[in-house]
Amino acid sequence: MAVVHPSIALLSMIVFSLSPPASGVPNRLVAFLIDGLRWDYPFSDPELSEFQAMAREGARARYVTPDFPVKSYPNYYTIMTGLHTESHGMTGNYMHDVMRNTSFLLGYNPESYEPYWWEGAEPIWITATKQERKVNMYYWPTCEVPIFNTLPNKCEPYAGYPTYNNITDSIDEIVQLFSERAVDMAFVYFEDVDRLGHAHGVESQQRLEATRDVSRFLEYLRENLGRTGQSDDVNVVVMSDHGMATVEYGPSGGYVSLSSFIDHNDLDNPVFYETSYVSMWPKEERLDKVYADLQRVPHSVAYKKEDIPEGWHYKNGKYVPPLLLVMTFPYLIGKAVW
Ligand SMILES: *[C@@H]1O[C@H](CO)[C@@H](O)[C@H](O)[C@H]1NC(C)=O
Numbered sequence: 001m002a003v004v005h006p007s008i009a010l011l012s013m014i015v016f017s018l019s020p021p022a023s024g025v026p027n028r029l030v031a032f033l034i035d036g037l038r039w040d041y042p043f044s045d046p047e048l049s050e051f052q053a054m055a056r057e058g059a060r061a062r063y064v065t066p067d068f069p070v071k072s073y074p075n076y077y078t079i080m081t082g083l084h085t086e087s088h089g090m091t092g093n094y095m096h097d098v099m100r101n102t103s104f105l106l107g108y109n110p111e112s113y114e115p116y117w118w119e120g121a122e123p124i125w126i127t128a129t130k131q132e133r134k135v136n137m138y139y140w141p142t143c144e145v146p147i148f149n150t151l152p153n154k155c156e157p158y159a160g161y162p163t164y165n166n167i168t169d170s171i172d173e174i175v176q177l178f179s180e181r182a183v184d185m186a187f188v189y190f191e192d193v194d195r196l197g198h199a200h201g202v203e204s205q206q207r208l209e210a211t212r213d214v215s216r217f218l219e220y221l222r223e224n225l226g227r228t229g230q231s232d233d234v235n236v237v238v239m240s241d242h243g244m245a246t247v248e249y250g251p252s253g254g255y256v257s258l259s260s261f262i263d264h265n266d267l268d269n270p271v272f273y274e275t276s277y278v279s280m281w282p283k284e285e286r287l288d289k290v291y292a293d294l295q296r297v298p299h300s301v302a303y304k305k306e307d308i309p310e311g312w313h314y315k316n317g318k319y320v321p322p323l324l325l326v327m328t329f330p331y332l333i334g335k336a337v338w
């Protein structure tokens with residue numbers, strides 16, 4: 001089975017901006033986080049005319065190097081805090097706090113809404129709110145968490161995949177509130193490019209249509225800003241957390257089963273399998289044994305926490321595990337034996 005996963009090599013953040021500051025008027029900002037929008041998607045399809053117009057009339061990042069691990073939550077928070085993962089602390093979609101014996105698990109796990117996970121650094125929406133800017137967030141994962149006892153002006157919770165119509169409804173509201181000067185910043189999250197890329201593949205029609213939806217709602221935004229006379233004092237930024245690449249998955253493909261190489265009784269729960277890497281908390285006294293066992297796992301590199309490369313800006317994170325196994329692209333890892 002061909003699946004896609006975030007790729008170390010192809011990841012990107014894409015930034016476009018419109019509208020130089022109009023003198024004397026505080027600019028408004030609307031920023032979109034398009035999950036899994038690979039750096040080259042906007043320029044590989046002539047139907048994505050709005051992306052191309054934004055790049056032409058505004059600016060475009062030529063490349064961006066994502067943070068390790070190349071996963072959604074760490075990179076959302078890198079974008080929003082301006083810090084590497086080890087400094088903001090969101091070092092995974094799955095994290096374990098040994099002192100509290102609690103886990104952060106991607107999705108609707110209530111523990112993930114506890115502020116302590118998020119308080120390694122301050123994201124821009126909290127900083128802006130503290131500075132008395134009005135910030136509205138739409139479908140932004142966990143914008144309802146009170147970080148440093150602060151909530152944005154509005155958080156429309158992520159409750160299932162936001163649809164194209166959800167986004168255009170949000171755009172209507174944002175344009176209206178901007179014109180009333182009732183809101184200063186808006187952040188909007190859209191998941192379909194990532195979701196349909198995972199489900200159907202990078203080259204699928206579904207992924208392509210999801211990307212065209214982004215171009216269409218950006219065009220809708222531009223038209224509405226123009227209609228309300230706001231083209232010159234609203235900045236528009238489009239960001240992505242990572243890209244995607246196709247890999248072969250399954251017993252004949254690039255899948256490595258960790259259970260064939262280590263004894264799970266040597267590990268404390270939890271073990272987090274994140275396809276491109278595994279986080280492990282070995283039982284006391286078993287660390288060196290597990291580390292030795294991991295040397296036999298093909299297409300991988302095992303790291304004790306202290307040996308993780310400095311340049312990843314990851315190793316000093318509060319929730320970094322004592323043992324980390326990182327796969328070599330395009331190989332993936334899981335627990336199961338096929
Ligand atoms: C941590 O919590 C789990 C249940 O979530 C429990 O099974 C385990 O024994 C706890 N570990 C410690 C060290 O208290």
Ligand SMILES: *[C@@H]1O[C@H](CO)[C@@H](O)[C@H](O)[C@H]1NC(C)=O
Pocket residue numbers: 156157159162163165166
């Ligand atoms: C998104 O749209 C769907 C229908 O398209 C609707 O049921 C849902 O309530 C909307 N979500 C939000 C948060 O407005």
Ligand SMILES: [Zn+2]
Pocket residue numbers: 035036071072073194241242
């Ligand atoms: Zn993502």
